[in-house]
Amino acid sequence: NAGVMQNPRHLVRRRGQEARLRCSPMKGHSHVYWYRQLPEEGLKFMVYLQKENIIDESGMPKERFSAEFPKEGPSILRIQQVVRGDSAAYFCASSPLSDNPYGYTFGSGTRLTVV
Amino acid sequence: DAKTTQPNSMESNEEEPVHLPCNHSTISGTDYIHWYRQLPSQGPEYVIHGLTSNVNNRMASLAIAEDRKSSTLILHRATLRDAAVYYCILSVDSNYQLIWGAGTKLIIKP
Numbered sequence: 001n002a003g004v005m006q007n008p009r010h011l012v013r014r015r016g017q018e019a020r021l022r023c024s025p026m027k028g029h030s031h032v033y034w035y036r037q038l039p040e041e042g043l044k045f046m047v048y049l050q051k052e053n054i055i056d057e058s059g060m061p062k063e064r065f066s067a068e069f070p071k072e073g074p075s076i077l078r079i080q081q082v083v084r085g086d087s088a089a090y091f092c093a094s095s096p097l098s099d100n101p102y103g104y105t106f107g108s109g110t111r112l113t114v115v
Numbered sequence: 116d117a118k119t120t121q122p123n124s125m126e127s128n129e130e131e132p133v134h135l136p137c138n139h140s141t142i143s144g145t146d147y148i149h150w151y152r153q154l155p156s157q158g159p160e161y162v163i164h165g166l167t168s169n170v171n172n173r174m175a176s177l178a179i180a181e182d183r184k185s186s187t188l189i190l191h192r193a194t195l196r197d198a199a200v201y202y203c204i205l206s207v208d209s210n211y212q213l214i215w216g217a218g219t220k221l222i223i224k225p
Contacts, residue, residue: 033211042202042215043159091158101147101210103161
């Protein structure tokens with residue numbers, strides 16, 4: 001019974017390249033959430049997706065960032081033309097409910113370093 | 116935005132109870148209080164949540180003040196594996212758009 005799987009665990013990109021972060025939710029969970037964490041800070045919500053739908057992207061930067069959760073396969077967070085300020089840990093969480101007060105299951109994160 | 120205030124760090128001895136405080140003086144009537152913890156290099160882990168009444172689960176207890184302006188997470192018998200950053204969080208508009216602060220780093224001494 002695997003938890004939320006994120007890959008890669010570590011990703012190094014040069015400025016201007018694209019970063020693709022993958023998240024496979026827990027079995028039976030159809031709601032996926034992406035968060036960003038800067039060093040020594042708490043998490044910041046980015047986007048909430050269900051299969052083939054973006055439900056809430058109010059935390060996503062307006063440019064260069066996009067997310068999808070296709071009918072088949074993992075959810076993808078894509079960052080185009082990365083800059084040094086994009087260096088952070090990106091966490092994905094999943095839930096069986098849409099607005100679940102009973103806790104979200106998080107993956108171990110992808111640590112993006114832009115050089 | 117409703118915010119929480121937590122001590123930056125706390126120390127406790129192994130196998131003793133730990134009381135982690137959190138102030139949330141601007142909380143509104145419908146805001147849930149959530150606690151998560153994050154071990155080094157790991158994703159956050161749900162601990163407990165509550166609205167008005169005290170709550171217990173297998174991991175911890177949550178004591179909520181009568182005026183709801185503060186709460187305390189209680190670990191009844193801390194182990195070395197409980198060393199983590201503990202976040203006290205309010206859900207304002209939704210349970211996924213939680214407002215995360217910097218948390219309390221809990222250090223457990225053997």
